[in-house]
Amino acid sequence: MMRRYNSFSQYASQRFGGKKIYKVNVDAGFTCPNRDGTLGFGGCVYCNNDSFRPEACKPALPIRQQIENGMEYLRRRYGAELFLAYFQPFTNTYAPVDTLQKYYREALEVPLVAGLAIGTRPDCVDSEKISLLQDIARTKFVLVEYGLQSIYDKSLRFINRGHDFSRFFEAVRATAGGEVEIGAHIIAGFPTETSEETLAMAGALSETGIRFLKIHQLQIVKGTKLANMFAQNPFHVFGYDEYVSFVVDFLERLSPEIVIQRLFATAPDDILIAPRWDSDRHRLLRDIEGELERRGSFQGEKFSAK
Numbered sequence: 001m002m003r004r005y006n007s008f009s010q011y012a013s014q015r016f017g018g019k020k021i022y023k024v025n026v027d028a029g030f031t032c033p034n035r036d037g038t039l040g041f042g043g044c045v046y047c048n049n050d051s052f053r054p055e056a057c058k059p060a061l062p063i064r065q066q067i068e069n070g071m072e073y074l075r076r077r078y079g080a081e082l083f084l085a086y087f088q089p090f091t092n093t094y095a096p097v098d099t100l101q102k103y104y105r106e107a108l109e110v111p112l113v114a115g116l117a118i119g120t121r122p123d124c125v126d127s128e129k130i131s132l133l134q135d136i137a138r139t140k141f142v143l144v145e146y147g148l149q150s151i152y153d154k155s156l157r158f159i160n161r162g163h164d165f166s167r168f169f170e171a172v173r174a175t176a177g178g179e180v181e182i183g184a185h186i187i188a189g190f191p192t193e194t195s196e197e198t199l200a201m202a203g204a205l206s207e208t209g210i211r212f213l214k215i216h217q218l219q220i221v222k223g224t225k226l227a228n229m230f231a232q233n234p235f236h237v238f239g240y241d242e243y244v245s246f247v248v249d250f251l252e253r254l255s256p257e258i259v260i261q262r263l264f265a266t267a268p269d270d271i272l273i274a275p276r277w278d279s280d281r282h283r284l285l286r287d288i289e290g291e292l293e294r295r296g297s298f299q300g301e302k303f304s305a306k
Contacts (some may be wrong), residue, residue, distance in 0.1 A: 003289060004289060004292040004293065004297065004298045005260050005298070006257070006258060006259050006299055007259070007260055008259055008260060008261045011259045015141070016082055016114060019081040020078065020079055021080065021081065021082040021083065021114060022074045022080040022083055023083070023084045023085075023086035023117055024066075024070035024071055024074060024083045024085060024113075025066070025070055025086050026063055026066050026067060026085050026086060026087050026107060027066065027088070027089045028087055028092065028103050030087075030089070030090045030095060031090055032091045032094060033091065033094060033121070033123070033124065033162060034161070034162040035090070040162060042225060043160070044159045044160055044161055045158070045159050045160050045224060045225040045226040045229065046159060046187070046219070046220075046221070046224055046225075046226045047224060048221045048222065048223045048267075048271065063103060063106045063107055064107075064109070064110055067083070067085055067107060067113065068110065070083075071083055071110075071112065081112070082112055082113075082114045083110075083112055083114065084113070084115050084117045084141065084143070085104075085110070085113050085115075085116050085117070086116075086117040086118075086119070087103070087104075087116065087117070087118045087119060088117075088119045089119075091119075091120050091121050093118065093120040093121075093124045093125050093144075094120070094121075094124045097128045097129055097132055100129060100132060104116055104118075104132075104136060108140055115140045115141025115142055116136065116142050116143070117143045117145060118133070118142070118143070118145065119145045119147065119185075120145070120147070121146065121147055121162075121163065122146045122147075122148070122163060122167045122168040122170065122172075123163040123167050125144075125171055125174065125175065127174070130180070133175075133180045134178040134179060134180055137179035137181075138179060142179070142181065143180075143181040143182075143183055144175055144180055144181070144182055144183065145184070145212070145214070145261075146171055146172070146182070146183065146184050146185070147184075147185045148165075148168050148184045148186055149186055149187045150165075150187065150193070151165050151168075151186075151204050151205070152165070152193060154192050154193075155192045158190060158191075158192045159190070160225075168184070168208075169208065172208055172209050173209075176209055181212060182210050182211055182212070183210060183213060183261065184205060184210045184212070184213055184214070185213075185216065186205070186214070186215055186216070187216045187217070187218050188201075188215060188238070188243075188250070189217050189218035189236075189238050190218060191235040191236065195246070198246075198250075199249055199253060202250045202251075202254040202303075203253055203254075203303070205258070206254055206258065206305070207305075210258065211258065211259060212258065213254070213258050213259070213260055213261065214260075214262040215247065215250065215260070215262065215263055215264070216264060216265035217238050217243050217264055217265055217275070218238070219265050219272060219274070219275070220237065220273040220274045220275075221267050221272055221273060222271040222272075222273060223271065230273065230274065237274045239275065239277075240277040240279060240284075243264070243275075243277075244288055244291050245291065247263055247264070247288050248288060248291045248292055248297065251292070251298075251299040251300075252297055252299070252301040252302040252303070253302050253303055254299055254300060254303060255303050256299050256300030260299070263284075263285070263288060266281055
């Protein structure tokens with residue numbers, strides 16, 4: 001089914017010859033510079049990696065075993081045929097380049113792994129690491145996903161991100177020009193931003209040169225500083241219908257060339273505090289698509305390149 005937005009599933013089908021390709025999560029045991037004391041301690045205020053780490057993805061297991069465990073599940077559940085090894089928890093370029101090369105190569109040696117997706121921070125890459133990724137990308141698919149979260153420095157300070165928006169620009173510029181694909185993650189709904197400011201990120205991101213994007217609603221999960229802040233001074237979080245409308249507004253303002261990897265976050269119910277929508281991902285996707293159809297609209301409908 002052709003969607004009204006540029007979905008990753010459609011992109012992957014075209015890129016990989018119509019085969020079903022899924023990400024399989026890998027936890028290589030990395031940490032983060034604002035957890036280990038390099039920039040600070042405690043990490044971002046919203047961060048609890050249990051909110052997105054699958055059961056099969058445990059750093060105590062060898063990388064190959066994590067991948068094979070995840071592949072077995074994805075084959076059984078979704079009929080997956082090819083896989084991207086997704087280095088997801090924490091910062092997956094935060095190690096010496098020799099260590100990175102060892103881990104990445106180990107993942108690529110697993111049969112049916114067609115490439116890598118690497119979640120990292122824009123302040124944790126350098127020319128040597130980018131050169132390694134570009135070298136791998138000559139023969140394998142490589143996607144670097146830079147956690148940005150917001151284009152507004154006031155929001156980055158609020159979440160204890162440890163870098164500013166200009167650092168993201170620097171990382172994108174340094175990575176561009178080769179075969180490595182570039183993505184970004186953002187979070188919508190910070191109490192530091194107006195709804196107009198959050199929507200304005202669509203146009204700003206469209207001009208950065210990224211090819212892929214993940215959009216998450218702000219979620220309050222247990223075991224985080226944000227949960228304590230929310231308990232002491234509750235702030236507005238998206239309601240279900242409000243978020244559906246926001247996503248469609250955002251997509252309309254986003255370049256149609258950007259591939260959408262994710263439109264919302266899905267923390268487990270046992271750690272999620274807010275927002276609680278009593279809905280599953282399939283209904284949310286249907287309702288976003290339905291709202292686009294109701295408006296007769298598409299991704300990029302209101303986008304105008306500068």
